[in-house]
Amino acid sequence: MTVGTQIRFPAHLAHPFSPAGRADPYPAYDWLRARAPVHYDAASRLWLVTGHADCAAVLRDQGFSASAGQQGRARDEELPPSMLTTDPPDHTRLRAPGLLLLGPAAIASVAEAIAADVDGLLDRLAERSVVDAVAEIGGPLATSVFLRLFGLAESDRKVFAQLAQAASINLDPLAGPQVAALGRSAMGELTRFLDAHCASAPPSPLARLAADDRLSRPEMLGVLGLAVVGGWQPLAEAIGNALYWLLPRPEALAALREGGREPARVAMDELLRLEAPIPFTARVATRNVALPGGQVPQGARVLAIVAAANRDPAVFERAGELVLDRTPNPHLAFGGGPHFCLAAQLVRQTGAVLLARLAERFPAASLADPEPAWAGTLIPRRLRALPVRLGGGDAY
Structure with a gap:
């Protein structure tokens, strides 16, 4: 597909970035992936990549710059230095200390407390007939x-x-100037808030990162800010998105209730595959790159649409269906290559705990609204609300 050749969607399909297409972009993604997995989109002035092999290559090939992808955003000021705004070797230098905040040891140190937070949250909701899983489960749990x-x-x-x-606005590489300005201001407030807290932080992963001398103060704060933007919002939205798929299927809820933690972890990966909170990521080609699905020229602004890649039938059997025990599951919901999401384990582990506890405690949980509305944002992919009927009946 050459630059200037515009894909014309059939009449029954809306552009996936248009207001009409955002609620359900997957039919358009499927159509693109089958006909032009790598193509220049005149409407967005971006190269859209939708095939799994192509997206995986974009995420891993050093010919695509994440730093330049962020610089191409509609803003008049750079984001703080972080893993999001750098390429190797600077990215690698920042990522190593970042493990102090989000690595396996850090997650293990708070795992029991997070499980207690999940139980406490469900305790508080147990007497309610209907709760909003977005506002009353996902957001509060991510904050905890x-x-x-x-x-x-x-x-x-x-x-x-x-x-x-407010700072999570910075997730959206297509944000316009006014929205980007709000995100920039919110990020400044967030980093000032965290900076003031660092000096008096009790023993915690943050305290260990703040005491590490491998990073300058601005770099350390950039890592903290990115941890919030790239961890808090995706975790918050992943919960609602997961329950949207899980609760209409009583057999899936029963399987989690009977299986425990490991099936819940496998299920969480499958639910992230189907409804990734971060549906695409931006890069810029630093040279001409031949992808499996087509050639990308030097200087091209590229969106690797992982939400489309995650439903590629060439990789996933029954790609549009929930297969609760799908293994292996090479989804790209957390990206790939050097920029693989540092918060991946946190999201997987916390989500699995929540799903297992909820399935055990509320075996009759169901959607109170069979057709909840999706928010009009491109990033994150999120529901406006998800009314859930817990159904009483503690299993405890």
């Missing part, structure tokens, strides 16, 4: 997790959640 990681007090919950929500 980060209060633990950062050693923040319960009294910091409201301020932190507000700042995290």
